[in-house]
Amino acid sequence: MADTNAKLTVNGEEYELPIIEGTLGRPVIDVAALQESGFWSYDPGFKVTAPVESKITYIDGGKGELLHRGYPIDELANHAEYLEVAYALLNGELPNAEQKADFFEKIREHTAVHDQLRKFFEGFRRDAHPMAIMVGVVGALSAFYHDNLDLSNEEHREITAIRLIAKMPTLAAMSYKYSQGEPFMYPRNDFSYAENFLYMMFATPADVDYEPNDVVTRAMDKIFTLHADHEQNASTSTVRLAGSTGANPYACIAAGIAALWGPSHGGANEAVLEMLDEIGTVENVPAFMEKVKSREVKLMGFGHRVYKNFDPRAKVMKETCDEVLEALGVNDPKLELAMALEKIALEDPFFIERNLYPNVDFYSGIILKAIGIPTSMFTVIFALARTSGWISHLLEMHSAPYKIGRPRQLYTGETRRDFVKVEDRK
Template identity: 65%
Template sequence: MADNIAKLELPGNDSIDLPIKKGTEGFDVIDISTLGKKGYFTFDPGFLATASCESAITYIDGEQGILLHRGYPIEQLATESTYLDLCYLLLYGELPTKDAFDEFETTVKQHTMVHDQIVYFFRGFRRDAHPMAMLCGVTGALSAFYQDSLDVNNPSHRKIAAFRLVSKMPTIAAMCYKFSVGQPFIYPRNDLSYAGNFLSMMFATPCEEYKVNPVVEKAMDRIFVLHADHEQNASTSTVRLAGSSGANPFACIAAGIASLWGPAHGGANEACLQMLEEIGSVDRIPEYIEKAKDKNDPFRLMGFGHRVYKNFDPRAKVMRETCHEVLQELKVVDPLLDVAMELERIALEDEYFISKKLYPNVDFYSGIIMKAIGIPTSMFTVLFALSRTVGWISHWKEMLDQPGHKISRPRQLYTGDSARDFVSVDKR
């Protein structure tokens, strides 16, 4: 409901009244949906000043370092909740009661297996296929197996699809890893937690019993929590855009995975590890610090600062604590982890980094944790997609639940040729 009116003056002494809408948090929004009737559209490359939808799921204040899921601060959710607890919150809007959570967890565990013929999809991939390529392809192919949840206009189908995606994504992600290293697939274990089951499917083999390290299990669960949703980013917007056409949920999530695969979006923690490999050793850090400070040098420190968070990343505070817990528990000897810890120390103490607000972000710490656990960099974005699936499906579900939603149709500023006559090839 509009609280005020903005008046836009147009050429020819004409004007139009535009409603100003207020949300529960954040900036006011000018509703320009009627502007087209006057023959005008707005120009906003990247949609950086455009609210593409109305949502009650996640709120971000980049200036203040605030991230809320359904009103709950991410710091509280990451330290006091679990990933499945957060999944319920994102999907249904409220934290579950004990009985509701037990039922939700049981249902998720009952859907962890995938159809056995999906194995043949993996056998069709090249041995050296990138895990994200496999994840994208197999997720889209789920619509060929679970046809009883494809009617997006049926609330029951939407609910079943949500359960299946949250449940099966760890299984598929682990299969992508196992295929890439030539090991047999491991079935899910429903006696384990969501994070523990994923670690088992990643690292267990038929040869010997696998025991989940509780410190690593806690760290993995936190990684899932901290990456579960992040408002209207590129991949979430892609899922909404695809879903607005009525596409089935598996196709929509596959579209989100494809968008996340871009190095400017989901590849940040992988880029961070590649940077550490380029630096190589602690004694070379001063050289690269100077390169980072040199405006004329193309080198950039990856994993520091954030496009949205201007002062600090609230997720990074929790991830930093978890990172140090994992390194202490595993006692991993790795020169790159030494480089990472020294870079962290410098970033938190050096005046240049402090003044530029180049703090270590969540990608910096999550990348270090995953490397310490033994997860290869090619799997980093896969884990991101696994975590973000519940956010994507929550936004998809929210959009379809809203009355009167329309297919997305962005406009453009056309700068091509005006109308001209065709000339046959023999006269050109």
């Protein structure tokens, strides 16, 4: 509800702009009345623009707080399974015991993919990046689920969400197996969501008795939870914008995967490992950090655009990282290098004063590396986890009246000019 109005004077004309209060966070000024003034607002990067109203996720960057449906992220990561969090994102509340059993069973029923989808993989080069494959095969799901799909229908929305969340680990693991030249492993529905993904990633037909490590399984489930949703980020906004056209929801999720791929978004954890490769050895860390201070190089996996102090997801991820490294006893020079970077960033006043703390990408990259997951799969796992958030936002939009997204621009090109025939052009 609009509580008060802001007043804007443009060329002597005064316009009243409603101030709208949410349940948490900053109030927003409804600038729709600007259209009458002949002016538009200008906000590169949408830094102070709220184009949607949502009840799903809340972030307070100053406090370092992340809430999903009101539940703090650390409590969810430490006490709930990823699929419970997915249920809450979709439905507004954590499931009770009966709802949990029913939702988990529905997910298990839909983990398999149509056998014809295997042929899509064969169209990719063997050295194709797994994210390139994911954009293609997830988009291809729209060819299998399109007839009579009506997202104004609650049952259709539910089955769409279940299919996507259930099939994403299968497609992700298939993308990895294809890139490795290994046979696909079909899902095992006696495993949990995280166990099943690890099984499809690492088991082979000659090792069907593969049992995921309990510590690794818990770590993977937490990685899924900590990446499940993050409000109106670039990929979520892409999914919503595509969805606002009425596009097939599977195609919308593929659009989100494409947006996530960028190194400034989901590709950041991959960029962390690439940075460690560039540094080389622990002995090079002090010199590298001096280059960071002089802005000669960029420090990947530290700081965050939204959080002005410690990323709340990183706190949980650091604890998980320590558990995994201890349990696996991994002796990897690259992990030793990462710990050296972390130590300097947490102790050096330069980084502390600028709130350049390790973020969730830094620790998740280290964990995935320790588990044995290749760098090229890091963003795929991010996409797998974020699917629950993407589809929750898309279906929230479809559950109420909405408008097609149509931003405007500040035009700085040529003014109107006459066409000149080619023989008369200079």
